[in-house]
Amino acid sequence: MKEILSLGGATNISDFLGFLRWFDFDGLEKSLKRISKRADSFLQRLIDEHRFEKRTTNTMLDHLLKQQQSQPEYYTDQIIKGLIMVMLLAGTDTSSITLEWAMTNLLNNPNILKKAKDELDTHVGQDHLVNEHDISKLSYLQNIVYESLRLHPAAPLLLPHFSSKDFTIEKYNIPQNTILMVNAWAIHKDPNLWIDPICFKPERFEKEGETNKLLSFGMGRRACPGENLAHRTMSVTLGLLIQCFEWKRIGKDKIDMGEKKGVTLEKEISLKAMCKLRHPMKIENAF
Numbered sequence: 471m472k473e474i475l476s477l478g479g480a481t482n483i484s485d486f487l488g489f490l491r492w493f494d495f496d497g498l499e500k501s502l503k504r505i506s507k508r509a510d511s512f513l514q515r516l517i518d519e520h521r522f523e524k525r526t527t528n529t530m531l532d533h534l535l536k537q538q539q540s541q542p543e544y545y546t547d548q549i550i551k552g553l554i555m556v557m558l559l560a561g562t563d564t565s566s567i568t569l570e571w572a573m574t575n576l577l578n579n580p581n582i583l584k585k586a587k588d589e590l591d592t593h594v595g596q597d598h599l600v601n602e603h604d605i606s607k608l609s610y611l612q613n614i615v616y617e618s619l620r621l622h623p624a625a626p627l628l629l630p631h632f633s634s635k636d637f638t639i640e641k642y643n644i645p646q647n648t649i650l651m652v653n654a655w656a657i658h659k660d661p662n663l664w665i666d667p668i669c670f671k672p673e674r675f676e677k678e679g680e681t682n683k684l685l686s687f688g689m690g691r692r693a694c695p696g697e698n699l700a701h702r703t704m705s706v707t708l709g710l711l712i713q714c715f716e717w718k719r720i721g722k723d724k725i726d727m728g729e730k731k732g733v734t735l736e737k738e739i740s741l742k743a744m745c746k747l748r749h750p751m752k753i754e755n756a757f
């Protein structure tokens with residue numbers, strides 16, 4: 471997955487100097503073909519395993535294979551492989567990166583972590599594990615996710631767009647067929663839009679309408695279709711991490727906030743932290 475993401479985000483010089491395509495100048499095309507073949511055979515194996523397994527489970531793949539039986543001309547293996555690929559490529563790294571940043575910010579701001587813990591103790595308690603139904607009661611937790619997405623948008627330049635006709639933004643004339651990148655990372659830190667833009671302050675989202683200024687999932691027709699799913703999974707996962715464990719930094723120093731360069735905004739140094747179980751939850755109540 472890492473290799474696909476890094477090759478997918480690599481600059482392809484042949485996009486700008488078309489004649490270089492003849493030579494596959496830096497071997498990018500060859501590498502893409504190799505990795506596509508590997509990914510395709512991995513996904514085909516996955517489909518075949520599920521197809522021949524007698525036991526049915528409640529997974530996306532099982533549902534798609536059921537659809538294949540009633541509409542084989544649409545739900546081909548090719549379409550199913552594409553759908554799984556999109557889920558894996560667009561949905562996993564982005565969500566896990568955001569969670570890593572959220573935990574880093576919480577560990578660097580123990581007062582915010584405590585506030586989130588108190589909210590969980592008040593609205594969920596310890597009788598059951600946090601689940602999707604609890605999320606609407608956990609507004610502070612949701613604001614932590616928004617604030618993490620503001621400071622560390624997982625796709626900092628969104629995806630490249632293309633102008634379908636000539637247009638003007640402020641004093642800039644943009645010709646048709648221009649590749650356009652939106653710098654969400656910079657817009658999210660613009661002091662004209664945000665008070666204390668570089669501070670981690672989940673409280674800012676208590677003001678109505680503040681979330682509308684976020685660009686982390688893009689906007690318009692090509693905005694991220696996984697936004698709701700991502701919010702739910704990230705809120706539940708972060709909620710579980712706070713509900714079940716006591717968290718501490720490894721040393722006294724604040725955790726490094728350096729960012730790696732790339733299509734997705736990874737931490738330069740992966741997060742390492744200490745945790746211990748908060749309370750022995752009765753396992754029969756946990757699920």
Ligand code: HEM
Nearest residue numbers: 557560561564565624625628629687688689692694696700
């Ligand atoms: C924290 C999590 C996520 C973030 C920050 C994120 C962000 C984005 C962004 C910025 C775009 C491009 C929007 C644009 O350029 O206007 C995008 C596109 C997309 N995302 Fe997400 N995403 C996340 C999770 C997911 C999940 C969970 C899925 C699906 C399971 C998903 C599926 C997609 C797809 C299919 C597109 C392409 C849409 C298109 O081109 O029309 N994303 N995402």
